[in-house]
Amino acid sequence: MERENYWTRRIERRRLLGGAGTVALGASAWALAGCGDDSDDGDGGAGDTNAGVNPGTQTAATPTTAGEVIKKDGTYNARQGAILASINPYSGLDSGLLWGFTIFDHLWYTPLDTGIRENFLASSIEQQDPTHFTVKLQDSVFHDKAPANGRAVKASDVKASLEGAAKQTKISASSWWTQVLDRIDTPDEKTCNFVLKKVDAWTFSSTNGGSPLAGSIIPEEIAKDPTFMDRDLVGSGRFQFVSHENGANFKLKRNETWRVKGEPYLANQHYKLIQEQAAALAAFSAKQIDGVGLTNKLEREQLEKQLGKDIVVDSVDSRAVWLVQTRADGAFADERVRRAIYLALDRKEMITLLALGEGKLSGAVPPAFGEANTAAEVEATWGKTDVAEAKRLLAATTFDISKEYSIKYIVPGDTYQQFAQIVKSQLEKNLGLKIKLIGEDFGKWLSQSLYGSDYDSFITYPTLEYDDPSSYIGGYAKTIGGRPNWAALVDDELDGLVQKQKEILDDKERRTAVQNLQKRAFEKAVPYIPTIIRVTNAATWSYVKGRVVGRGSYGLFNGKLYVDKG
Amino acid sequence: MATKTASKAAFDWAFVPARPGWPRRMARLARQHPAGLFGLIVLVLFVVLGLFGEQLAPYPADELSTGTPLQGPSLSHPFGLNQLGQDVFSRIVSGARISFIIAFWAVFLGAGSGAFLGILGGYFGRWIDYIVQRSGEAFAAFPGLVLFLMLRTAFGPNLKTIIISIGIGALFGGNRILRGQTIIERNQIYVEAARAVGCSEWRIFMRHVLPNVLPLVVVIMSGAIGAAILAESGLAFLGLGPTEASWGRDMSGTNLSIARTGYWHVVVFPGIAISLVVLGSNLLGDALRDIWDPRLRK
Numbered sequence: 001m002e003r004e005n006y007w008t009r010r011i012e013r014r015r016l017l018g019g020a021g022t023v024a025l026g027a028s029a030w031a032l033a034g035c036g037d038d039s040d041d042g043d044g045g046a047g048d049t050n051a052g053v054n055p056g057t058q059t060a061a062t063p064t065t066a067g068e069v070i071k072k073d074g075t076y077n078a079r080q081g082a083i084l085a086s087i088n089p090y091s092g093l094d095s096g097l098l099w100g101f102t103i104f105d106h107l108w109y110t111p112l113d114t115g116i117r118e119n120f121l122a123s124s125i126e127q128q129d130p131t132h133f134t135v136k137l138q139d140s141v142f143h144d145k146a147p148a149n150g151r152a153v154k155a156s157d158v159k160a161s162l163e164g165a166a167k168q169t170k171i172s173a174s175s176w177w178t179q180v181l182d183r184i185d186t187p188d189e190k191t192c193n194f195v196l197k198k199v200d201a202w203t204f205s206s207t208n209g210g211s212p213l214a215g216s217i218i219p220e221e222i223a224k225d226p227t228f229m230d231r232d233l234v235g236s237g238r239f240q241f242v243s244h245e246n247g248a249n250f251k252l253k254r255n256e257t258w259r260v261k262g263e264p265y266l267a268n269q270h271y272k273l274i275q276e277q278a279a280a281l282a283a284f285s286a287k288q289i290d291g292v293g294l295t296n297k298l299e300r301e302q303l304e305k306q307l308g309k310d311i312v313v314d315s316v317d318s319r320a321v322w323l324v325q326t327r328a329d330g331a332f333a334d335e336r337v338r339r340a341i342y343l344a345l346d347r348k349e350m351i352t353l354l355a356l357g358e359g360k361l362s363g364a365v366p367p368a369f370g371e372a373n374t375a376a377e378v379e380a381t382w383g384k385t386d387v388a389e390a391k392r393l394l395a396a397t398t399f400d401i402s403k404e405y406s407i408k409y410i411v412p413g414d415t416y417q418q419f420a421q422i423v424k425s426q427l428e429k430n431l432g433l434k435i436k437l438i439g440e441d442f443g444k445w446l447s448q449s450l451y452g453s454d455y456d457s458f459i460t461y462p463t464l465e466y467d468d469p470s471s472y473i474g475g476y477a478k479t480i481g482g483r484p485n486w487a488a489l490v491d492d493e494l495d496g497l498v499q500k501q502k503e504i505l506d507d508k509e510r511r512t513a514v515q516n517l518q519k520r521a522f523e524k525a526v527p528y529i530p531t532i533i534r535v536t537n538a539a540t541w542s543y544v545k546g547r548v549v550g551r552g553s554y555g556l557f558n559g560k561l562y563v564d565k566g
Numbered sequence: 567m568a569t570k571t572a573s574k575a576a577f578d579w580a581f582v583p584a585r586p587g588w589p590r591r592m593a594r595l596a597r598q599h600p601a602g603l604f605g606l607i608v609l610v611l612f613v614v615l616g617l618f619g620e621q622l623a624p625y626p627a628d629e630l631s632t633g634t635p636l637q638g639p640s641l642s643h644p645f646g647l648n649q650l651g652q653d654v655f656s657r658i659v660s661g662a663r664i665s666f667i668i669a670f671w672a673v674f675l676g677a678g679s680g681a682f683l684g685i686l687g688g689y690f691g692r693w694i695d696y697i698v699q700r701s702g703e704a705f706a707a708f709p710g711l712v713l714f715l716m717l718r719t720a721f722g723p724n725l726k727t728i729i730i731s732i733g734i735g736a737l738f739g740g741n742r743i744l745r746g747q748t749i750i751e752r753n754q755i756y757v758e759a760a761r762a763v764g765c766s767e768w769r770i771f772m773r774h775v776l777p778n779v780l781p782l783v784v785v786i787m788s789g790a791i792g793a794a795i796l797a798e799s800g801l802a803f804l805g806l807g808p809t810e811a812s813w814g815r816d817m818s819g820t821n822l823s824i825a826r827t828g829y830w831h832v833v834v835f836p837g838i839a840i841s842l843v844v845l846g847s848n849l850l851g852d853a854l855r856d857i858w859d860p861r862l863r864k
Contacts, residue, residue: 279825296820298827353635353650411723412805414819418650425630439723439809 002453068545074563075268076544077289079280083273084247085420087446088229089216090168091346100212101556102252102269103143104235105259107135107158107192107217112467112552115370115507117204119556121153121217121236121259130199135192140259143240145232148219150257152234155186160223161306165214168226175481176200176208199503201510205468212553214532227363238264238559239426248273263559265546290544290563294537295329297358303539313539319465321472322350324423324529326458329488331400335392338525343390344430347383347531350422354415358535364472364518364534371514381522382530394431404434405457408449411439420460453486467552469514473498478520487527494521585794595857602853608846609791615659616666627660627811636829646831649818649824654831657811658839661735664812668729669794676733677740677790684741688748689771695745702738710735714801725808732797739793740786747782751775781858788851792844799840813840842855 065276089096090105100106107122119125121140127133137155142148162184166177180200185193196203203209217236224227233241236259241250250271254264272288274280277295284292285307294300298312326332326341351359361383365372373381395402409420419437424435435458440449448454450461476494478485498515504510521528540547541563548555586594596603615622625632631651632643639646645654687695714731721727751757752775760770800805802814816836825833 277823280794281826295823296827298824298829302827349631356635356649372720411809414805417809418820421628421650422630425628437809441718441723444722 034321040169068407070546070560071562071564072264072265073267074265074565075270076561076563077265078269078271079283079289079292080248080250080271080273081280082275084228084244087233087241087244088246089213089233090165090226090229091170093213096213096216098250099233099235099237099241100216100554101237101521103233103237103241104216104218105140105153105237106210106212106557107137108204109212109557110204110206110467110556111554112206112368113550113554115468117210118554121158129501131196132204133194135194137190137192138259140236141257142236143234143255144257145234145240147221147228147559148234151219153217153506154189154191154220155192156216157187157220157223158192159184159186160220161216161218162214162216164223164226165216168214174207174211176203177211177214180208187450189444199505201502201505202468202470205466205470206553207466207471210467212556233284237466238557239269251440258559260559265560265562284539284541287541291540293537294539297356297535297537300537300539307539312538312542312544312547313537315366315535315537316550317360317366318534318536319368320462320533321362321364321366321530322354322419322460322462322534324458324460324531325487326527326529327453327455327487328485328490330456331403332457332527334397334399335525336397336529337399338529339428340390340397340399340431342382342525342529343384343393344427345423345529345531346385346426346430348385349426350419350532353422354419355532355534359532360535362530362533364521364528364530365469365514366472366534369469371511373515373518377519381519390431401432402434404436406436406438406455407458407460408438408440408445408455410442410445416461419462423458423460450486451483453484453488467554470502473501473514473517476517476526489527491524491526494524494526572755599853599856601849602856603848605788605849605851605853608842609788609850612662612666612843612846615662616670617663619659619662623653623656623659625656625794627656627657628652629656632656636824636832638829639831645835646829648832649820654816654835657816658813658835660838661816661836662839664725664808664810665795665798665814665840667725668732668808671729672732672736672794673787673790673796675729676736676794677787679733680737680741681744681786683737684744684781685748685776686771687741688745689752689775690767698741699745701742705734705738706814710797714806718806723806725810728798728801728808732794735797736790736794739790740783743786744779744782744842747779750773751769751778781854785851785855785858788847788854792847795840795843795847813837 007092049366084098085092087095087099089099105121108117108119108125110117117125121138123138124136125133137153137158137160140153141150142153144150149398162181166181180196180198180203182195182197185195187193194209200208206212209215218226218229219234222234235241235428236255238255238258238260240255242251242253244250248271250269252269254267261514272283274283274289280289280292281299281303281508283289284303294303294313297315300315303311304313314552324341324345326338330340332338332341347361351357351361360367361375361378362379363373363382367375367378372378407420407424410416416439420437424437427433428435445459449459466472474480475486476489476491477498478490478492480486494517497513497520501510501517504513543563545562546558546560548560620627629652632653633647633651635647635649635651637643637647643653643655645658648654648657683698687698710731713734714727717727717731721730757770757774760774761767765773795813798807798812799814801818802812803818805819807814807818813836817833817840821832
């Protein structure tokens with residue numbers, strides 16, 4: 001939530017989800033993206049329809065085993081959920097992510113499961129001090145297309161790409177790009193010296209410096225005139241852009257000069273525009289597409305029953321936390337009022353109703369991360385329901401329960417409304433509040449209600465899915481992306497803790513700091529109330545081999561995927 | 567006096583068949599138009615549910631966990647439960663209110679105003695007719711969904727926006743039929759006769775022409791009820807409908823994906839409700855047309 005353009009990203013993301021959501025390689029995951037079509041829930045959860053196979057904590061279901069004959073040159077057919085407004089990766093999250101995982105290369109990436117940076121184009125990264133580090137580049141060439149025409153990737157390309165991306169507004173890079181990254185010096189063609197304005201321990205995370213969007217390496221000529229990418233795409237990634245039909249039905253082919261020799265195994269990736277979930281399921285059953293995101297566990301069960309062992313279904317924890325956001329001022333300034341709300345929410349009922357029983361309690365940082373509080377801790381803190389205590393606490397305050405309060409939520413999107421409905425019912429039933437539901441179009445909801453704090457009592461939504469945990473705790477700072485705290489939370493201690501953890505470079509120490517920060521936030525009954533996460537389901541035909549799951553978006557940078565139809 | 571008495575005695579009223587009372591007349595009409603009777607019953611039921619549905623429903627429409635989520639039809643929940651454990655029967659009974667409000671106001675404001683403008687244009691002709699007809703053509707060229715999205719952007723996603731947009735869509739629906747009928751009536755001999763005895767144009771319009779085209783207005787409006795309910799359902803299906811419990815909303819979104827996995831009851835019953843009301847309004851409209859149009863009388 002610390003992202004400057006957090007929800008602007010969400011707008012674009014919704015297009016990806018509801019729309020462009022492509023099944024990148026069908027192999028691994030949307031990490032920054034969730035996807036959602038029928039349900040529009042945006043958590044990449046049960047409502048996902050466009051994700052190929054989602055990230056998770058499992059090991060690969062169909063790994064490439066030793067001695068297995070790898071069948072190269074196959075074509076992976078993926079679903080495209082909706083038409084992209086533009087192929088330019090700087091025009092939105094949908095195109096940015098899609099090409100970021102395929103056409104463009106990156107310096108490094110930090111997988112979700114380990115949290116440890118892995119070098120991509122960077123052959124080495126040396127950090128001289130907390131605000132300076134040097135990246136040495138491997139040998140790599142751009143695709144053999146104008147204007148790069150297969151030339152070598154140079155440090156000046158990296159500088160132009162990353163500094164250029166930091167200025168892009170539509171891709172909504174995280175605040176790291178504008179508030180932490182100062183400049184990149186290029187003493188020679190293979191060296192990039194990064195200079196930061198301030199210390200940020202999350203510099204290498206995949207929502208900051210390791211972003212598949214803003215971190216894409218683009219030829220200098222194009223980076224200086226990004227409008228070129230409205231027409232064509234040239235990168236140095238595993239795949240080369242071949243064609244599209246007005247923002248749909250993309251065709252990519254293997255980059256024969258990819259810096260990792262012998263990869264990618266796949267010869268082609270084809271994206272097929274299938275907007276309706278029912279049509280996507282039919283296309284999957286007919287093997288016209290090789291992977292499909294499933295809306296809920298019922299679809300998963302049905303598909304498993306129909307196709308049995310011929311498919312592999314991945315069910316993994318979403319990293320979108322369903323939040324009930326109240327205020328830290330006005331009628332909710334008293335901590336006891338907020339505590340009463342915490343205790344009046346029945347998260348287990350939420351899991352039963354919203355996630356059809358497939359979900360987990362969540363603290364501020366979702367359980368997928370090592371920085372999350374343990375399940376037992378969450379159960380005893382954020383997840384606790386005690387209606388009697390809630391009533392007692394509320395009665396001890398001057399809170400006016402005869403007044404009508406409101407919950408603002410996003411429309412359209414059935415799941416947003418369902419969640420708001422559940423929260424409303426629980427607060428009415430358990431605390432005797434009177435609550436009115438107000439559905440707002442996303443633009444207004446975002447700009448006025450959330451950013452502008454224009455809500456009098458509650459606002460409900462799922463967070464984005466991030467590959468790093470820092471994004472989830474940014475809401476406790478006094479300012480969020482330069483704006484006053486959305487929930488009017490002004491707490492010096494919490495603000496200090498948020499800033500401090502960014503300066504802890506030791507991973508273990510920082511992890512502990514983030515865990516403690518969440519506990520302290522709970523003790524102070526912050527107005528951001530995490531409730532549950534859902535489970536994402538996605539199916540892939542078992543002839544798709546070499547998939548990588550459980551590593552967040554990292555799985556999408558997989559060159560070892562192949563199709564073995566026998 | 568004597569003459570008067572004699573003339574009275576000369577006519578035997580017993581030979582004149584007494585006009586049957588309205589119950590018998592209604593019964594006869596019902597026998598002649600069973601489909602129309604069915605439509606009338608459905609619409610009356612719809613209106614009753616629209617007005618008193620919330621009070622009649624066994625559970626509040628939005629009450630969660632009234633039983634096991636997605637439980638099928640049973641004695642305690644005749645139409646089963648949806649994902650949130652809400653009673654589908656109660657939601658249909660309560661949801662009639664939204665459909666009724668939208669249909670009533672959209673038809674009253676849209677089809678009603680449109681009908682009046684059509685008749686006005688048909689009778690007075692000239693610039694009034696020109697303006698009405700050209701406006702209708704302009705609206706016909708403008709996609710209804712785009713208009714709705716514009717209004718939604720301007721006024722937000724609420725019930726009024728839906729009513730206004732459906733109402734505007736209905737404005738010029740039966741307009742031309744009524745205009746044509748009015749032109750026919752305007753040229754009838756009784757109009758010329760009225761004009762000959764010095765009636766003003768406005769009086770002729772109000773007292774003679776309007777009553778003669780009014781049955782057609784009722785027919786058109788009854789059809790418009792069904793169209794308005796379908797329009798609301800269509801918007802709800804696209805996720806643009808009302809936020810309250812409504813039949814269209816219950817047939818879309820998550821319910822639809824759940825229904826595909828075998829829990830048919832979550833969408834079938836709201837669908838039946840919509841179909842019945844649309845069918846009922848059309849059948850009633852047809853019957854009224856048959857009753858009021860002398861050319862169609864048996």
